[in-house]
Amino acid sequence: MDTKVFTDKVRITIKAGDGGDGMNSFKAYKGKPACGPDGGDGGDGGNVYFLGDKDMNDLLPFRFTTKYEAENGERGGSNQCFGKRGKDVVIKVPCGTVVRDYESGKVICDVFEDGEKICVLQGGRGGKGNVRFTTARRHAPNFAQKGTKTKAHTVLLEMKVIADVGLVGFPNVGKSTLLSKISAARPKIANYHFTTLSPNLGVARYYERSFIAADIPGLIEGAAQGAGLGHDFLRHIERTRMLVHVVDVSGVEGRDPVEDFQKINEELKEYSEKLASLPQIIACNKCDIYGAEENLKKFKKKFGKKYQIFPITAVNGEGTEEMLRAIVEVLDTLPPIEPILPDEDFEFAAEDNTQYEILRGDEGEYILVGGLVDMLCRNVVLNNPDSMNYFQRVLRQRGVIKALRSMGCNEGDTVVVGDVEFDFVL
Ligand SMILES: Nc1nc2c(ncn2[C@@H]2O[C@H](COP(=O)(O)OP(=O)(O)OP(=O)(O)O)[C@@H](O)[C@H]2O)c(=O)[nH]1
Ligand SMILES: [Mg+2]
Numbered sequence: 457m458d459t460k461v462f463t464d465k466v467r468i469t470i471k472a473g474d475g476g477d478g479m480n481s482f483k484a485y486k487g488k489p490a491c492g493p494d495g496g497d498g499g500d501g502g503n504v505y506f507l508g509d510k511d512m513n514d515l516l517p518f519r520f521t522t523k524y525e526a527e528n529g530e531r532g533g534s535n536q537c538f539g540k541r542g543k544d545v546v547i548k549v550p551c552g553t554v555v556r557d558y559e560s561g562k563v564i565c566d567v568f569e570d571g572e573k574i575c576v577l578q579g580g581r582g583g584k585g586n587v588r589f590t591t592a593r594r595h596a597p598n599f600a601q602k603g604t605k606t607k608a609h610t611v612l613l614e615m616k617v618i619a620d621v622g623l624v625g626f627p628n629v630g631k632s633t634l635l636s637k638i639s640a641a642r643p644k645i646a647n648y649h650f651t652t653l654s655p656n657l658g659v660a661r662y663y664e665r666s667f668i669a670a671d672i673p674g675l676i677e678g679a680a681q682g683a684g685l686g687h688d689f690l691r692h693i694e695r696t697r698m699l700v701h702v703v704d705v706s707g708v709e710g711r712d713p714v715e716d717f718q719k720i721n722e723e724l725k726e727y728s729e730k731l732a733s734l735p736q737i738i739a740c741n742k743c744d745i746y747g748a749e750e751n752l753k754k755f756k757k758k759f760g761k762k763y764q765i766f767p768i769t770a771v772n773g774e775g776t777e778e779m780l781r782a783i784v785e786v787l788d789t790l791p792p793i794e795p796i797l798p799d800e801d802f803e804f805a806a807e808d809n810t811q812y813e814i815l816r817g818d819e820g821e822y823i824l825v826g827g828l829v830d831m832l833c834r835n836v837v838l839n840n841p842d843s844m845n846y847f848q849r850v851l852r853q854r855g856v857i858k859a860l861r862s863m864g865c866n867e868g869d870t871v872v873v874g875d876v877e878f879d880f881v882l
Contacts, residue, residue, distance in 0.1 A: 462654035464615040464688070466518040467558060473501025473542030475580030475603025476529035478588070482596070483535075493596060494536050495586040498603045501579030502526030502542035510570035512550040514654065515615055526577070529603055532585040542579055552618040552695075554796055558610035562802040568618065568795035576611075577804065580604035583834070589842075599843045602834040609804050614691070616796075617655050619670035620787055622693030622734075624724070625702035626716050627674030628709065630741040632656065633770040634702060635671040638780060643671055650674060655692045662780040667787055670696060675723050690727045697790045698735040699724075700783065705752050705767070706745035713740070713751050714758055735786050737764045739779055744769040814859060821870040821877070822860055833874035 476498025483491040504526050524547050530539030549555075555564045555576065565574045583601035590597055623631040627649035635641050639658025644651050656671040672689040693699065701720065705713045717738070725732035738759065740752055752767055759765065764782050768775035809831035815823040828850075836847045851857050860871065860880065869880045 463514050463516045463519055464654075464692070466515045466522070466613050467610060468518055468522045468524060468547075468613065469608050469610050470504045470545075470547070470577060471523075471525045471608035472504050472577035472579040472606040473526040473528040474605045475499070475501050475582040476531045476539035476542075477602045478583030478585040478600035479532035479534060479537075479539075480586045480598065480600035481534040482586075493586040493590055494534055495600050496532035496535070496537040497539065497585045497588065498532045498582030499529030499539035499541040500582045501529045501603070501606060502544040503575050503579050504577035505544060505546045506553070506555060506565065506567045506574050506576060507546050507548050508551045508553070508567045508570050508572040509548040510551055512548060514550065515553070515613055518613060525608075526579055529579065529582045531603075532582070532600070536585070536587055539582055541582075544579075546573070549613060550615055552616050554614045554616055556612045556614065557802060557804070558612050560802070561612075562799040563796055564611065564802060565798050566795040577606070577609065580606045594842055597840075597842060599836075599840045604834070607804075616695055617657060617670050617692045618668070618695065618793055619657055619693070620667040620697050620793070621660070621669040621783060622696035622699045623669060623671045623702055624675060624693065624699050624720060626704065626711070626720065627651075627676060629674065629702045629704040629716075630770040631671045631674065631702045634700075634739065634741065634768070634776070635660075635669055637770055637773045637776055639669060641671075649676075655689060660780065660783075662777075662784050665784045667783065669700075675720055690724070690731065694728065694731060695793055695796075696734065697793060698737070698783070698786050700739055700779070701736050702739045702741055702770075703755070704742050705740035705755060706742040706748040707751050708742065708745055708747075713755050717755075717759065735790065737766065737779070737782055737786065739770075740765060740767045741770050743767045743775065744771070810854065812854070812856060814856075814863060817870075817872065819870075821872055822863065822865050822880070823872045824856065828854060828856075829874055 478498050479495030481495040483494045524545050526545040527542035529542045532539045549567050551570055553567045557564055564576055581604045583603045586597045586600045625631055632643040632645045632652050635643055635658045638660040641656050641658030643656040650673055652673045658669050659666050660669050672692050703713045703717050756765055766775055766779040809827040812824055812826035812828040817823050836843045865880050870877055871880050
């Protein structure tokens, strides 16, 4: 048996880099200190990307590394030096990996193609250096802006293979044998149940045509409720365009092929209506075994009107040509596989820099908290008159002064904003 644990669902945390702080500095020559502002901007933080990689087959690497952080932007320097931009982090994933927000379950992106690079988190912006605050009237700004700090987010990676055709059926009916006959794939084949433990993909060819087939572990009754191995693997055929339902028509294992077929279809339906409603053709396998012929007759009588049925012997390839032709014909009538679209309303919870709340401290002081305060603390240097004007203007415009007043805040009362305390002045 395969001992390697197949990993197709993982949780990781990602974080873009913080923006570097802007620099507050002044040119200084020997004997002539503080000639003019020369503080450069901080660098932007690095972004977080996902990159589709066709050479990856599962999400195993993410079991060992679960934190991915882009580099922070460097702080601005004197002499108008810009801080260096933080390095991006590029997370390689197998094609067909769906990235979801862990909390809301919303789809952020579907990394569909090889080489497809999707930015999911943008680095924090670097703060402006004091040079940037020079105006005609303000020659010597003695403040700089801080860089934007970013947050870490938890995301769920879920691999869903991209294939045109999904092979489904009970364990041991010959799904892997069939895949190995119609493609160059060499899945493990053995005479016991659950030989296949992870999806196998193969490119099947029919003359100049080709399509990708996925062989998944055998389903059993109750698979949709999580019994056996099947449940988790149904996800891998969710985005196939059609199914080939493999039935052991010889009944060597003592089961009835008609019942097998119905049971598997019930499983599919229970998992998802969409899966059950995919076009299906039936491969009645193991026709070389004694007893198959009789069962095949019964089977055809029961389902022949509704489905295309192909008697095959997967071990020697008999009957597979006709089946391949039918698959290609059905595929021709179906739309191509599309990536899963991101949830339109999804956005990582950004800090809302307009929100605030006024709390009362133990000593009756008024404490301002919330996104607005964080924004102010980032942009304002309280010992600087220019900066202070801006600060007061924002408080007035956002209705904070009014709110303080309506809470009973009077002249001389203490107001706390971030790490700064000041007396309320009307
Ligand atoms: N006689 C006969 N045996 C077959 C045929 N196809 C497959 N087998 C045998 O059936 C057994 C199971 O084949 P697999 O291809 O591993 O079956 P599977 O459906 O992939 O099984 P799981 O991966 O366990 O779900 C093997 O011993 C095969 O050699 C066939 O056409 N005729
Ligand atoms: Mg198999």
